[in-house]
Amino acid sequence: xxxxxxxxxxxxxxxxxxxxxxxxxxxxxxxxxxxxxxxxxxxxxxxxxxxxxxxxxxxxxxxxxxxxxxxxxxxxxxxxxxxxxxxxxxxxxxxxxxxxxxxxxxxxxxxxxxxxxxxxxxxxxxxxxxxxxxxxxxxxxxxxxxxxxxxxxxxxxxxxxxxxxxxxxxxxxxxxxxxxxxxxxxxxxxxxxxxxxxxx
Amino acid sequence: xxxxxxxxxxxxxxxxxxxxxxxxxxxxxxxxxxxxxxxxxxxxxxxxxxxxxxxxxxxxxxxxxxxxxxxxxxxxxxxxxxxxxxxxxxxxxxxxxxxxxxxxxxxxxxxxxxxxxxxxxxxxxxxxxxxxxxxxxxxxxxxxxxxxxxxxxxxxxxxxxxxxxxxxxxx
Numbered sequence: 001x002x003x004x005x006x007x008x009x010x011x012x013x014x015x016x017x018x019x020x021x022x023x024x025x026x027x028x029x030x031x032x033x034x035x036x037x038x039x040x041x042x043x044x045x046x047x048x049x050x051x052x053x054x055x056x057x058x059x060x061x062x063x064x065x066x067x068x069x070x071x072x073x074x075x076x077x078x079x080x081x082x083x084x085x086x087x088x089x090x091x092x093x094x095x096x097x098x099x100x101x102x103x104x105x106x107x108x109x110x111x112x113x114x115x116x117x118x119x120x121x122x123x124x125x126x127x128x129x130x131x132x133x134x135x136x137x138x139x140x141x142x143x144x145x146x147x148x149x150x151x152x153x154x155x156x157x158x159x160x161x162x163x164x165x166x167x168x169x170x171x172x173x174x175x176x177x178x179x180x181x182x183x184x185x186x187x188x189x190x191x192x193x194x195x196x197x198x199x200x
Numbered sequence: 201x202x203x204x205x206x207x208x209x210x211x212x213x214x215x216x217x218x219x220x221x222x223x224x225x226x227x228x229x230x231x232x233x234x235x236x237x238x239x240x241x242x243x244x245x246x247x248x249x250x251x252x253x254x255x256x257x258x259x260x261x262x263x264x265x266x267x268x269x270x271x272x273x274x275x276x277x278x279x280x281x282x283x284x285x286x287x288x289x290x291x292x293x294x295x296x297x298x299x300x301x302x303x304x305x306x307x308x309x310x311x312x313x314x315x316x317x318x319x320x321x322x323x324x325x326x327x328x329x330x331x332x333x334x335x336x337x338x339x340x341x342x343x344x345x346x347x348x349x350x351x352x353x354x355x356x357x358x359x360x361x362x363x364x365x366x367x368x369x370x371x
Contacts, residue, residue, distance in 0.1 A: 038249060041248075041249060041252065042249070045245070045248055046245075049237070049240070050236070050237050053237035053238075054235070054237070059238075059240060062237065063240070063244075066248075067248075067251065067252055067255050070252055071252070071255060071256050071259055074256060136235060139231065139232060139235065140235070143232070154229075154232065155232075157210065157229075158229060158232040158233035158235075159233075161213070163211075164210055164211060178210075179203075179207040179210050180203070182207075182210060182229075183203045183206050183207060183225075186206070186225045186228055186229055187201070187225065189228060189232075190224065190225065190228060193228075
């Protein structure tokens with residue numbers, strides 16, 4: 001029995017496939033196929049919402065950010081040059097919108113995570129979970145005190161295994177700048193958490 | 201603190217720094233990576249696209265309204281500017297003419313004055329018409345004027361001669 005050796009598909013191959021698939025959908029949408037855009041929304045809406053929630057820490061704001069991201073993408077898709085992936089482009093819109101919201105004061109610096117109807121019930125499961133929740137709240141509070149660029153770099157780098165190069169494309173800077181921002185953010189976060197623990 | 205071991209971890213997630221301080225930072229980074237948003241639920245996702253469409257249409261309508269309002273404001277501003285220019289032009293026109301009249305010589309002013317005086321003060325009846333013109337008028341009024349003159353005695357003719365002679369004097 002002869003075995004056919006299939007090529008090992010690594011992360012880069014998968015990303016290239018996804019980019020090609022997106023490119024086809026974008027072309028179809030630009031030619032008037034509205035359903036192609038719906039396909040793109042269905043593919044990325046969870047990722048966009050999750051990223052928005054990282055910045056907003058609030059369901060309503062995260063929902064607004066996610067919807068606004070897709071509205072902007074819909075209106076400006078003809079300007080998408082394809083230099084980066086569609087996902088990177090979407091994430092850039094989301095982060096820019098969230099930064100604008102933070103600047104405008106709509107995202108409060110100490111906004112807490114509010115439980116929503118239909119949210120994951122495991123969050124309030126026992127004492128252990130309460131401790132985890134408290135620790136998460138503490139982390140979120142500390143993250144919200146970071147300078148915008150450090151916060152952006154940290155939240156993107158720790159989101160969906162993004163590489164420094166991908167984060168750099170979203171932030172429109174060099175990978176070196178991303179690394180420096182993440183390093184400074186984590187160091188600052190450590191001292192902020194220490195300060196909070198000392199006071200708590 | 202040297203950041204190389206930490207940044208190496210950023211490039212190679214499997215790499216773990218030996219230094220405890222760096223390990224602490226890496227651990228904190230992993231903790232943040234583990235932060236996940238609560239699941240908004242099936243109902244939320246089932247309505248997401250419909251809400252997006254509605255929001256998109258509202259945004260488009262809002263933008264179209266703003267566009268029309270902008271055009272309205274622009275057109276109003278242009279009309280106001282045009283009206284303003286007309287008013288200014290009309291307002292400045294008389295003083296400019298008055299100034300130019302001041303600049304005219306006395307001779308020109310006298311000519312102009314005479315011209316206006318003739319037009320305003322002298323009625324058409326006082327224009328120096330000749331006797332023949334009076335005859336034409338009288339003929340037009342009465343086609344039998346000549347016969348009337350012949351038929352009438354010397355008194356009527358005299359009267360008419362007097363009328364012709366004094367027409368231009370008294371009007």
